[in-house]
Amino acid sequence: MAKTAIIIGASRGLGLGLAKALSSRGWQVTATSRGEAPDLAAAIAASGGSITPATVDIDSDDSIAALDGALGSARFDLVFVNAGVMGPAHGSVAQVTPAEMGALLHTNAVAPIRVANRLRGRIADGGTLAFMSSILGSVGGNTGGGYDLYRASKAALNTLTRGFVATVLKDKPISVLTLHPGWVRTAMGGPTASLSVEESVAGLVEVIEANTAPGHLYLDYSGASIPW
Numbered sequence: 001m002a003k004t005a006i007i008i009g010a011s012r013g014l015g016l017g018l019a020k021a022l023s024s025r026g027w028q029v030t031a032t033s034r035g036e037a038p039d040l041a042a043a044i045a046a047s048g049g050s051i052t053p054a055t056v057d058i059d060s061d062d063s064i065a066a067l068d069g070a071l072g073s074a075r076f077d078l079v080f081v082n083a084g085v086m087g088p089a090h091g092s093v094a095q096v097t098p099a100e101m102g103a104l105l106h107t108n109a110v111a112p113i114r115v116a117n118r119l120r121g122r123i124a125d126g127g128t129l130a131f132m133s134s135i136l137g138s139v140g141g142n143t144g145g146g147y148d149l150y151r152a153s154k155a156a157l158n159t160l161t162r163g164f165v166a167t168v169l170k171d172k173p174i175s176v177l178t179l180h181p182g183w184v185r186t187a188m189g190g191p192t193a194s195l196s197v198e199e200s201v202a203g204l205v206e207v208i209e210a211n212t213a214p215g216h217l218y219l220d221y222s223g224a225s226i227p228w
């Protein structure tokens with residue numbers, strides 16, 4: 001039977017690339033967007049039924065509940081929470097407003113855990129819960145600074161994930177993966193980034209398929225460990 005995945009935030013960029021890569025490897029994929037998603041619609045049309053759409057805005061608890069309701073009895077071998085934002089372009093601690101910082105922390109750190117908490121009962125034993133973090137979320141690896149607000153949001157995601165794994169997920173036999181996709185040419189990564197979406201997601205899918213043992217790992221797209 002085909003393996004099943006849900007990718008949260010698959011309208012474009014890495015999430016869309018993941019949906020396509022998994023589908024081309026024989027997975028049955030549910031791909032979410034929160035609004036108009038023409039690139040995802042084209043991928044669904046070309047997928048021969050192996051990618052199906054769903055809707056969620058992770059910032060809204062009502063929207064998360066509606067997604068859960070719409071999924072019926074679906075269970076997944078992989079729940080991948082990919083959605084994320086960069087935050088204010090200035091990236092400056094001195095300039096950021098409480099509202100901007102609150103929104104960034106909510107979308108990148110709090111909302112992913114709320115989605116995971118809502119969907120955790122749908123993850124098959126032996127399956128995987130993945131979060132799209134970043135190497136910039138590594139506290140131990142932060143020797144150069146830069147992108148400080150975004151770094152803080154991904155460090156917060158990593159911290160909240162560790163707490164979620166240690167408490168809510170502690171008896172659940174699944175693999176939890178905190179992943180760094182590399183620096184990738186998307187709207188967020190920009191045109192000068194070092195990797196194409198296809199290169200990054202090919203690595204991420206291999207990492208997911210190779211790391212199914214229960215536990216929690218922080219890995220990049222090549223499978224290398226990242227310090228917390």
Ligand SMILES: NC(=O)c1ccc[n+]([C@@H]2O[C@H](COP(=O)([O-])OP(=O)(O)OC[C@H]3O[C@@H](n4cnc5c(N)ncnc54)[C@H](OP(=O)(O)O)[C@@H]3O)[C@@H](O)[C@H]2O)c1
Pocket residue numbers: 008009010011012013014015033034035056057058059082083084085107132133134135180181182183184185186187188189190193
């Ligand atoms: N590109 C890189 O170099 C890089 C490096 C490290 C980590 N990452 C991480 O990888 C993930 C994907 O980034 P990307 O480069 O593919 O960026 P992207 O092209 O900007 O895509 C971001 C995705 O997140 C979705 N999203 C944002 N806020 C959402 C919300 N509230 N609810 C639902 N979906 C939401 C977007 O949906 P809409 O189309 O509706 O906006 C879009 O599908 C992010 O978590 C990012 O932090 C990227």
